[in-house]
Amino acid sequence: MKKYLKLKLNLLENNPTQSMDLDKLFNPKSIAIVGASEEEGKVGNVIAKNILELGYQGEVFLVNPKHEELFGQKCYPSIIDIGKEIDIAIVAIPAKFVNAAISESAVAVKNFVVISAGFGETDAEGKKREEELAKITKEKNLNILGPNCLGFIIPELKLNASFAGGMPEAGNIALVSQSGALAVAIMDAAKNYDFKFSRIISIGNKMQIGETALMEYSDKDQKTKVIALYLEGVKNGKEFIKAASAISKPIVVLKAGKTEKSQKAISSHTGALAGSDEIMRAVFGKTGILRADNLEDFFDLITLISNIDFPRNNSVAVITNAGGPGVLTADAFNKKEIKLAEFGQEIKNKLKGFLPEESSVENPIDLLGDAREDRYEKALEIVGGQEGIGAVICVLTPQDQTPVDRIAEKIIEFKKKTNKVVLAVFIGGERIENAVGKFRANGVAHFLFPDRAVESLDKYYQWQNFHKARKSVISPELNADRREKAVKIIKNAKKQKRSALLFSEAGEIMGLYGIKVADSWDEKREIFVFPVVVKIDSDKVLHKTDKQGLILDIKDEKELSRALVQMKNNFPGEHIIIQPMLPRQTELIAGIKQDPVFGPVIVCGLGGIYTEIFKAVDFFIPPFDIPEIKNQLKKGALGFLFRETRGQKAYNLEEIALILSGLGDLAREIGEISELDINPILVYNDGKEAVAVDVKIII
């Protein structure tokens, strides 16, 4: 019996598949282009030209039954006719022919890029076609990128296996995009934003190869420094979390679909399930993914991480030739983890040594409007000698007398010899253009505005801190005995055709998971300690306060009798309970929410009237261990509870972490629960034990 239960428990958790072997797909020695064409405007024409004409050194085979020769080389009726094994096939033929073509050529090719649209993103027929393709993929053990994708580009191999034109510069950014159009826009913007790519991959419908496999692949790829993902949805939540948690490189995600309306736009556009934004936020927090707030933030984070090493600490020096922009840069540090460095007297004296009297030797260092390259050079040298400083931001406005280019050169020289992060913020237009070009050519990250530099650096610093502290979460063992007892209670309620558990039943389950519930008595009890509360306890009255199924603050026997009569009149035949009226200090709400992508998620927030006003709610995604919950609780919206503030002692972090841990175990062990809400849990900072006053379990 126990063995069976354990098996069943394991099935409740998703078992991620092995990571895929994509080496051949992204480093092919030979390519077949199925649907190659000489006809202008056809996708098969663009792809063939991109592969043949942009410098790719591998073997290329053209496949098209209508032609014997294309682009001056032999053209085969099918892949089989080539008569040898080929690393990858790019498929750009009408959707209805795709499955047969892949199936038939699977003996010779294992890696396919399906450009063709007309699959799951369209109608029922397309969806069926995609299901069939998935089946073939599994049966024949294939790797498939797409369908309905742009293809991919590996600049280092001069391989553009896509129908987007051009060849971006080779570099260290792995871009994975669920929007082909956005990938094209990013390639076009590359020069302005200093993007250089290890690879660009369009995942289209991500029928098989999706964000998770590509994150894992990019993590191992030596050319990649930053993994940049544009996502509209996540396909397998558990796998995604497991992979992201294990990856050592920075992952920057731009996740579209923050609101219901934009999620609607997604589903009408790719059919992807966008997932709740709050839960995505929790996933990013759990895994240490850097979330880009918007497209600009995405651009800036990629530029920054692509160019700089970690800041060694959170102290930043700012050097400027303009007081105003200096102050604006200082403003940008508001509420950030990175800080303006405090300069000691020694450094101030050194700065005073060569700067005019009206300069400021505080941080930001104001070199004044007439500063030439020598002042920047000396200031950088002095700041560069300070171990306590992790990064330098060089701000400049192009005054008439400012030698912009020469100052840029000094900054580049400094960058080459320092162990500090160096960022440039040159504000202007024509006068700074040339300098910005120099920064790009020399790997100095440049930003148009001070805030963008500071915000990006701050996020990267936070990422680094998270990853330094990251330990692998020890997934708590599942407990079959406990599950068995809980399931018995649930089955019994189902037998009685109830959709919710009684408070006594819910309380018993809570007890199994270490959560204390309030006492509850029935009216036959002889002695009550007043004040008490009378409550309806029925699956027919779930929102008690809305429907007057709750009478508070009953002070004596007489009031109690009256309350019981009233309750019985209002809800004839329903179960009634009596509970002590407990002192209220802080109320929390907690529960389990089922997410279609990530499975059961634990929610915990501030209760009472402030719940909806301040939205102080956190989400926790199992499996987690106590250290992880504690860490997240401290960082999250409820963090204030665990700090001593004026007028408030700290609440017990351990106690609340244990409650959430219990809910996490419960969520993992009991799939039979569709919704669970504890509202309120009363918590105290005076030594009293936390207690769940009301528990609603929907089955």
Added chain:
Amino acid sequence: MKKYLKLKLNLLENNPTQSMDLDKLFNPKSIAIVGASEEEGKVGNVIAKNILELGYQGEVFLVNPKHEELFGQKCYPSIIDIGKEIDIAIVAIPAKFVNAAISESAVAVKNFVVISAGFGETDAEGKKREEELAKITKEKNLNILGPNCLGFIIPELKLNASFAGGMPEAGNIALVSQSGALAVAIMDAAKNYDFKFSRIISIGNKMQIGETALMEYSDKDQKTKVIALYLEGVKNGKEFIKAASAISKPIVVLKAGKTEKSQKAISSHTGALAGSDEIMRAVFGKTGILRADNLEDFFDLITLISNIDFPRNNSVAVITNAGGPGVLTADAFNKKEIKLAEFGQEIKNKLKGFLPEESSVENPIDLLGDAREDRYEKALEIVGGQEGIGAVICVLTPQDQTPVDRIAEKIIEFKKKTNKVVLAVFIGGERIENAVGKFRANGVAHFLFPDRAVESLDKYYQWQNFHKARKSVISPELNADRREKAVKIIKNAKKQKRSALLFSEAGEIMGLYGIKVADSWDEKREIFVFPVVVKIDSDKVLHKTDKQGLILDIKDEKELSRALVQMKNNFPGEHIIIQPMLPRQTELIAGIKQDPVFGPVIVCGLGGIYTEIFKAVDFFIPPFDIPEIKNQLKKGALGFLFRETRGQKAYNLEEIALILSGLGDLAREIGEISELDINPILVYNDGKEAVAVDVKIII
């Protein structure tokens, strides 16, 4: 006596000066350049060349005692020697000669631009020099811009009366900058951001002409559509508020100095008083000034307002050729007042009529990646016919087959004939460059990122709403009788050498201003209604809870006796009061804070333990009337109190507005109070009256 009091009351309020006549200063027919020079690198050289060589049509006189001729024209030893009245003089000579030069030439010139540095921004000597100059200015009835400024530029007159090079394009932006360097950077960035100026004015030390005078002047100036200010401090708070409240054009302010650290950077840089950021926010809220969050926001707001007319409503249609960027645009509407328009069936059918099946006819309208100009044109036409839509955002990514320029032309054509706001977001680099140039030439505001377009439009929409609803605030009349009574109480306390009022005294003053305070008794009272509270009431114990000067929830006579003994032991000889222990539902704190720039400010926030956590605090700047307070309360951090939410009835807006109004009157009438704190005010949503439980008045 009453007359005297009234006079004194009037002196408590700042009496703004008359608005200045700056017509001659900014539209001069003749200019004298004092300190003109042919020596390269000298400020007087740059200014002379800027005025002589960039196309200015007025008369120019050069003044420099060392030369008889400069730039091939006669040079005068002094202004007086010119022998006629001159509209303005630009002064660029060493600081020590400036005051004498101005004083002596005041018979011939009334308007001066003092470029010279070495005044208030430097040392004691400089400060003294500036005071002297201020005296001369007043005595001789002069207008003075500066000192320590860059000068000004009027592109329409081809007049560059500054030492920054170049001539920006003429347009409708009036830029007033407290940082000359930033003004130069903005001029350089102008082409990239589509800035065209009615005037650029550097205000330097703003000894006399400051932001207020220039806002007023720009409001009257027909060429100006948007007034853009970069400020590090505000000089006369009351004048500033009065002027800003009366101005009908949009004012965009970038206010530097959000944090203490950045304020420190300001004071070391210009000596300006930066002012608390929270209070600046309240000032912007009160006057309807558009606050730019940072430099980028400043740029975007200026571009937007310079180019577009008001959106007629808050409904926005988005048209895109790329699903992903469409979703990102939809995301940007999160928590905005502008909304994605809901399309009716009719418009959807029209769109379906010409779009391929896979297109989306929801909003955003996805024209698909292969869209050419015809699809944009037709979609714009259909959307343009909808009265309910106020603005259209055209998003584009440059796919290989996208005719970017032709699409831009269709958008420009549409803009010319529609009454809707049209914004463009073309995402990319080289491929969109040309189209962006076309947008600029034709007054279509273009943004690099969807968020920037949506956020700027939203702010402008909010501004418009504010200004439509704006009524002039009726400043409540001051009440001399009331003041007399209150001042008597304060004088009495001062006579007794107390720095704070007793609760009974404070309560009496509260009563004069319509604020109800809790009962308070002394121990001689015979009957108490329990539970009660015992409190120390002394200027020596201001933080009662920190120092155990407060015993709560005393239930009977016995406990009361014990509490009184304990309190007398702890605070021998101090005054003790007994108050009823009132039921607590929601606690507010309220008070008066003295701001060095804006004078007394009323503060009101959520009390209890959540005060410091959620920082739900609003600031109100007198004078205000009841409608203004109500409006601000509803929009502000406490707004949730006045909305019915689940589990909470709305609180009485009128009641709390009256309390704040009382505090506003008090602050205006009684300058003798240095600090006032009511903590807590208990407020109820069940009909009970709000009551101030503790009132601390520091005198």
